[in-house]
Amino acid sequence: MQALTNKAQAVNRKPMTFLERLYLINIIKGMMITFSHMFKKQPTIRYPEQKREFSPVFRGLHVLNRDEEGRERCTACGLCAVACPAEAITMEAAERTDGEETLYREEKYAAKYEINMLRCIFCGLCEDACPKDAIYLSETFAPANFTRKGFIYGKSDLLIPNPLTEAGAFAEAKGVEA
Amino acid sequence: MTILSLDLGFIIEKLIMIAIVVFASLGIALYTTFGERKVAAILQDRPGPSRAGPFGLLQPLADGLKLIMKEEIIPNAASKWLFILGPGLAMTASLMTCAVIPWGSAVDVFGRHVELQIADVNIGILYVFAVVSMGVYGIMIGGWASNNKFSLMSALRAASQAISYELAMGLALIALLMTTGSLSLKTIVEQQVQGNYWNVVYQPLGFLIFFITAMAECNRTPFDLPEAENELNFGYHQEYSSMKLGFYLFAEYINMIMSSAIMASMYFGGYDLPFFNEASVAPNIAALIGVGTLLIKIVLFIFLFMWIRWTIPRFRYDQLMGLGWKTMIPLALFNMLLTGAVILAKL
Numbered sequence: 168m169q170a171l172t173n174k175a176q177a178v179n180r181k182p183m184t185f186l187e188r189l190y191l192i193n194i195i196k197g198m199m200i201t202f203s204h205m206f207k208k209q210p211t212i213r214y215p216e217q218k219r220e221f222s223p224v225f226r227g228l229h230v231l232n233r234d235e236e237g238r239e240r241c242t243a244c245g246l247c248a249v250a251c252p253a254e255a256i257t258m259e260a261a262e263r264t265d266g267e268e269t270l271y272r273e274e275k276y277a278a279k280y281e282i283n284m285l286r287c288i289f290c291g292l293c294e295d296a297c298p299k300d301a302i303y304l305s306e307t308f309a310p311a312n313f314t315r316k317g318f319i320y321g322k323s324d325l326l327i328p329n330p331l332t333e334a335g336a337f338a339e340a341k342g343v344e345a
Numbered sequence: 346m347t348i349l350s351l352d353l354g355f356i357i358e359k360l361i362m363i364a365i366v367v368f369a370s371l372g373i374a375l376y377t378t379f380g381e382r383k384v385a386a387i388l389q390d391r392p393g394p395s396r397a398g399p400f401g402l403l404q405p406l407a408d409g410l411k412l413i414m415k416e417e418i419i420p421n422a423a424s425k426w427l428f429i430l431g432p433g434l435a436m437t438a439s440l441m442t443c444a445v446i447p448w449g450s451a452v453d454v455f456g457r458h459v460e461l462q463i464a465d466v467n468i469g470i471l472y473v474f475a476v477v478s479m480g481v482y483g484i485m486i487g488g489w490a491s492n493n494k495f496s497l498m499s500a501l502r503a504a505s506q507a508i509s510y511e512l513a514m515g516l517a518l519i520a521l522l523m524t525t526g527s528l529s530l531k532t533i534v535e536q537q538v539q540g541n542y543w544n545v546v547y548q549p550l551g552f553l554i555f556f557i558t559a560m561a562e563c564n565r566t567p568f569d570l571p572e573a574e575n576e577l578n579f580g581y582h583q584e585y586s587s588m589k590l591g592f593y594l595f596a597e598y599i600n601m602i603m604s605s606a607i608m609a610s611m612y613f614g615g616y617d618l619p620f621f622n623e624a625s626v627a628p629n630i631a632a633l634i635g636v637g638t639l640l641i642k643i644v645l646f647i648f649l650f651m652w653i654r655w656t657i658p659r660f661r662y663d664q665l666m667g668l669g670w671k672t673m674i675p676l677a678l679f680n681m682l683l684t685g686a687v688i689l690a691k692l
Contacts, residue, residue: 194653194656194657197656197657198652198653198656200656201388201652201655201656202388202652204387204388204389204390205387205388207390208390209390209391209392210390211391211392213392213395
């Protein structure tokens with residue numbers, strides 16, 4: 168049979184020499200190897216105190232964006248829901264009434280916007296589909312929860328804090344965000 | 346009546362010493378479990394237990410507490426009394442060994458001259474052998490009383506392993522006894538303190554055999570056939586829970602400490618600190634330095650045990666028996682012959 172790679176090695180069937188049969192030398196060699204590992208750097212990351220950095224392209228939890236004046240950007244067009252391969256996004260649109268101009272950027276907005284984090288595959292297609300730059304994937308991941316319901320994130324979980332009224336929280340959220 | 350002539354001070358002195366030695370060995374055993382986990386971790390490039398207390402130092406206490414809090418389970422089909430007797434016997438036998446180990450020379454406290462040894466029996470080594478052989482009863486009874494085929498097989502393995510390796514151990518010791526001419530551990534240590542060299546210089550092969558057989562007696566990897574997890578689940582302590590399991594695990598560590606102490610005493614000068622003149626300091630301080638020296642030697646031996654455990658894989662059963670009967674015993678006999686020849690040539 169022809170070898171697929173040239174990595175194959177013939178088994179050495181030579182009888183062991185006396186020194187090899189003593190085993191002691193080889194055991195000491197092995198012990199030296201384990202001893203040298205005492206001085207090696209430990210790759211352990213002590214989790215709650217230390218965290219491993221995500222890669223720059225990491226896609227985490229979604230964030231619903233606001234514009235500079237603190238108005239929600241989302242117009243509930245539904246393109247993200249259409250783009251979503253996991254069908255994790257549902258929304259209900261509503262029309263802006265008079266006096267709500269400071270809350271919503273355009274005449275239509277999402278009254279309800281829910282993402283099921285158990286369905287979501289964090290592919291980022293919603294981010295690509297959005298014509299209004301309203302949805303982004305951040306660098307955090309969904310924390311554990313006790314119920315399945317807890318993984319359905321509504322608007323209150325997704326919306327970024329208002330930059331005008333909650334400047335501190337907004338800056339913090341921005342910092343976490345890519 | 347000699348019993349009536351024993352003075353009270355002597356009894357109190359011995360009782361205090363027994364208490365100190367027993368509790369000290371329990372405490373050391375507790376921290377040996379921690380040391381084992383830490384050594385294993387460091388040899389495998391990981392931090393090991395580090396959460397409980399500073400550097401994880403409270404971990405053994407947490408483990409002990411956990412073992413005590415667990416439910417005591419005695420299987421229906423088990424033979425109840427033997428089931429309880431097993432771990433107790435294992436623990437007792439391993440603790441009894443410490444009676445003849447000379448922990449230091451002697452101290453003068455409250456006007457009494459106190460030898461730092463519970464009993465200087467003139468057949469100390471024979472006593473150690475007798476007690477160590479008793480230890481296997483703990484495993485055998487526990488394994489048999491569990492009424493579990495894996496436990497029974499493991500108990501059989503433990504018994505045959507102990508018998509096979511005790512022979513070689515005894516033969517290796519005979520060569521040592523030929524050079525020292527005494528069975529008392531105290532005398533053997535004193536000879537090394539006064540003499541130029543430790544016994545390991547005269548008996549390197551004997552020490553090697555003794556060390557390997559001691560490892561087999563303690564059921565330590567590479568000889569931990571009785572608790573081979575992947576063939577026998579958990580071996581003879583399969584059915585045990587709570588502190589009865591704790592006793593078995595503890596007994597193993599105490600055995601390790603005791604065999605380290607015996608090896609240190611017989612081959613590495615016991616409480617003798619090399620290149621140090623004991624007469625240059627007060628006798629009490631010299632005795633304390635001696636105790637410290639012996640403890641350091643014990644810790645080094647325990648580290649060696651652990652280091653070997655985390656380096657070498659387990660033997661196969663036929664290899665174990667082959668090594669015991671076909672290598673260790675002939676080698677020990679040869680060592681005896683050699684020692685005898687050298688002694689004769691010197692005469």
